[in-house]
Amino acid sequence: MAVVSDRVAERAAEDFGRSAPRIVSALERLSVTPSADPERIHAAVLLSGRGSLSLFEDALDHARDDWADLLDRAGLAGADWGARLDAELGVG
16 A cells, blocks of 8 residues: 555546545555556556546556556556656656
């Protein structure tokens, strides 16, 4: 479990408004494999949620089952994932 980055928390607030604390808490409870970048996984779930609680919950379940596939779904699987993350969340 990893604390979400400031920019992920800010995006959660933008996308989910008053539900953002619930979103951040769910992301922080997500078990992330040590070989993966936690911010990348958190962002993949958040971006896949597209501001919808039901889509977010689906993405969170997907991350638990197959986080690598979720990275692909969120557009964060390629070698340019860092640049894509910066484009989506701002430079951190």
